[in-house]
Amino acid sequence: MTTFIAYLRDGKHPKDQNKAKYQKHKAARLFLENNQLYRRTFSAPTLKCVEPEEADYCLRKVHEGICGDHLAAEALSYKIIRQGYYWPKIHSDVVAYIKNCTQCQKFSNVPKQSPSLPASMLSSIFFTIWGIDIMGPFPRAKGDLHYVLVAIDYMTKWEEDKAMRMIN
Known part of the structure; x- marks a missing residue:
């Protein structure tokens, strides 16, 4: 100065x-x-x-x-x-x-991170672990369809979907 x-x-x-x-x-x-x-x-x-x-x-x-x-x-x-x-x-x-x-x-704030890397949920066998979800309601499509049922295999990432009128 x-x-x-x-x-x-x-x-x-x-x-x-x-x-x-x-x-x-x-x-x-x-x-x-x-x-x-x-x-x-x-x-x-x-x-x-x-x-x-x-x-x-x-x-x-x-x-x-x-x-x-x-x-x-x-x-x-x-x-x-x-x-x-x-x-x-x-x-x-x-x-x-x-x-x-x-x-x-x-006394400082401790970082809220996990001490190790997240573990994968993959299975070594195809089509053993699936994720299933219902998406919607979407705008009305042909055939009065509002919802989509989606299923995904976690190992292969294979995806199947089905359009539906209602959830039941």
Whole structure:
């Protein structure tokens, strides 16, 4: 952030043209007030840009402090922003901090996946396991037919169907 402060206060920018363009683009949302760097936002109040030590303290207090509720990474970073603080790598720092928090890892949501791959229901003998279903009602067809009875062999994928007037 010191390069942004130097750019905003003295107009100094890097000699590399790409870095200077990047710095000018990023500095458009920043301003200095009493030698403190602030960031303008659309949906939040003006944010105070903090140094790494103060950012770490802010991160710990919001995550584990008196009102800390061990939020997930995205919610925590937006809560810090709502409190009025900002630093350039806030989202990546929050993700790294959450990964190292033992309580967050201990009590986090466990993925609801099965521990193994689903087992196949296939039989090694043809036409032993069938799936049968009735589909419909469909719009009236020739012969006053509304429903279709479908039967499928799970092994061969052989399919038989029969159009029906009514289910009985």
